[in-house]
Amino acid sequence: MxxxxxxxxxxxxxxxxxxxxxxxxxxxxxxAFDASSVQVWPIRGVSFKWFVATWADEEVRNALFISLEVAVLATALATVLGTLAAVGMNGLSSRVVQVGSFFLTLPIALPGVLTGIAMNSFFTVCDIPFTLLTLVIAHTTFCTVIIFSNVMARLRRLPPSLMEAAQDMGATPLRGFVTITLPLLGGAIASGMLLAFALSFDEVIVSTFTAGTQTTLPLWIFGAIRLGQHMPEVNVVVFVVVAVTLLPIIWGQKLAASVSRE
Amino acid sequence: MTGGRKLLGHVALLLPPFGWLTLFYLGSLFILLLSAFWQVDPMSGDVVHDWTLDNFRLLVSDATYRIVAQRTIGIAALVTVTDILLAWPLAYVIARKVGPRLKLTLLVLVALPLWSSMLARIYAWRLILGHDGVLNWFLRAAGLPGQSFAFTNVALWLVFSYLWLPFMLMPLVSALERIPASLLDAAGDMGATPWQTFRTVIFPLAIPGMAAGSVFTFAVTLGEYVTPMLVGGAGSEFIGNVVYANVGVSGNVPFAAAFSMVLLVVIGAYMLVARRFGAFEGA
Known part of the structure; x- marks a missing residue:
């Protein structure tokens, strides 16, 4: 009982x-489907009209394109850097790997406001103007660890005998890597890229400090909520952002699950 | 010979990622540290690279900043305790009460909010706590008086606890998973009541998981400024908000840098304490 x-x-x-x-x-x-323009529960009726209105808003569209641009560029750079770091650390002593991982994790482990103001001071001191480029540099810095840890986890499960076999057959290390290791890492890299994209796409804290006059989608949302303006559009944009970040994550989970089943 | 070439290969691979990290990240942290000792020219508003301790002096002497720091640390601690309490029942069910399929689904559901937009998750609470929001509608429907938490520190505490709960759940689940069932059986066989088993076996073994989770919930809350701006009220300023307000045209970046050093020190100290409780031994 x-x-x-x-x-x-x-x-x-x-x-x-x-x-x-x-x-x-x-x-x-x-x-997002609320027909009315005030934030009252329950919603007054189901409608798509704010989706249309939001898409027509040039400010929102520009912010979306900047966010996509930054996320794509940062993900691409982070993929290269993160994969290099993982492959380069593979086979080194666990102590070195531990220290290396610690440093790569710092940019997302420390609070965003610290990373943000630190990079802001850095760019200011170096006289680098705040543009799309500074945003991409900042996002790449904290996205790299996502790719790194995904690839590293996969590398740990790969038998070293595969590379040795390739080299015994006369393949150079580079050739062995390109023909044997890289294809096996594909799934881990892809799921890492999706997560990195999602992370960059809705990052707001570091972006605030490194964007200058650029407005990314999260920065637009932040500003609109703060000022209490364009609320019906905020509903729609938030809907889209949640959808855009959730889809790659669910897809990435599936990829990761199928990789671990291999 | 081949050993040397192999090492060279590692170095060549590691150079780009760590070069990037050193230049842009460690370089940035270094500049941040330096700029905490710089000052702003009162006439021109420009940052001048003259060494001074004035920023730190102001932090210590001005009661406003002490209150902001106390509030930040206090709420971060409160959120951590709240998340520990909230995480327990769900983590226990996920770790020990469900089959592998349901477990995987639940783990994905728990992680999902973490990966979805933080702003969307904060915004949801404005819709819930607003005067004509969801919560008040349900309260009124139940014949209860409405609440007015919106834009108070209560809202702040609630939203922070909601935002970072997954950070506590996941390490707690993995700590609870690792407790061998035989240990619990043994406790039962020795005549321990369920409460005794929990107090003397399960809880102590879960401490490293809670410590690991608390590093995230505490550190992330500590460094926030977005949530206080969106759901907090007049008396909700965090250290992050002072930093945020001081970066930009009319700001005082050296002072902001000095205040952010306080964050770094508090987080560093917390991590040292958490390490004693086994926070970093799990992974």
């Missing part, structure tokens, strides 16, 4: 916490 009461309480609490975690996100998705 008491056992079932205890189990019931445990499950009840667990379900309540899960609801606390997930319901607010669902709610945000519902508001």
């Amino acid at each position: 008491t056992v079932s009461v205890r189990t019931l309480a445990l499950w009840g609490a667990a379900v309540a916490v899960l609801a606390f975690l997930l319901l607010p996100l669902l709610l945000v998705l519902v508001f």
Whole structure:
């Protein structure tokens, strides 16, 4: 009797916490279809009109393109840097790997406001004007670790015998890497890229300090919520951002799951 | 000979990523450290590279900044404790009460909010806590008086706890997963009540997981400025907000740099404490 009461309480609490975690996100998705222009619950009717209005807003469209541009460039750079770091560290002593991982993780482990003001001071001192380039540099710096840890995890599970076999057959290390290792890392790199893209696409804190006059989509949302302007458009943009970041993550999870099953 | 070539290969591969990190990141942190000792020319508003301790002196002497620092650290600690309490039931169910398929689904559901837009998740709470928001509608429907938490420190505490809960859940799940079932059986066989088993076996073994989670919940809350701006009120300024306000045209970047050093020191100190509780032994 008491056992079932205890189990019931445990499950009840667990379900309540899960609801606390997930319901607010669902709610945000519902508001995008609100026909009215005031933020009142329950929504006044289902409509797509704010989707149309938001797409017509040039400010929002420009912000979207800047965000996409930054996310694509930063992901590409981070993919190269992160993969090089993982492949280069593979086979070194675990102590070296530990220290290396620590430094690569710093940019996302330390609070964004620190990374942000540090990079802001750096660019100012070096007389580098704040443009798309500074945004890309900042985003690349904290995205690299995502690719690195994904690739590193995969490399640890690859048997070294594969590379040795390739070299025994007369392949140069480079050729062995390109024909054997790289294809095997493909899945890990791809899922890392999706996560890095998602991370860059909705980063707001470091961006604030490195964007100058550029407005990314999260910066537009931040400004609009703060000033209480364009709220129906904020609903739509937030819907799109959640969708755009969730899809690659679910896809990335599937990729990672299929890689680990190999 | 081949050993040397091999090492050269490692170096060649590691040079671009670590060169980038050293230049842009460690370089930035170094400049930040230096600029905490610079000052702003009161006439022109330009940063001048003359060494001074004035920024730190102002931090110590001005009560406003002490209150901001206390509030930041206090709320970060409160959020950490709240997340530990909230994480327990769900983490326990995920780790020990469900099959592997449901477990995977639950883990993805728990991680999902973390990867989705932070702004969207903060914004959701403006819709919930607003005067004509979701919560008040349900309260009124239930015949209860409405709440007015919007733009207070209560809202801030609630939203922070919501935002960073996954950071606590995941390490706690993996700590609980690692407890061998035989240990719990043994405790039961020895006549321990479930409460005794929890207090003397499960809880102590989960401490490293809670310590690992707390590093994230504490550090992330500490460095925030977005949430206080969006859901906080007049008395909700964090260290991050002072930093944010001082970067830009009319700001005082050296002072902001000095204040952000406080963040760095507090986080560093917290990590040292957390390490004693095994926070970094899990992974």
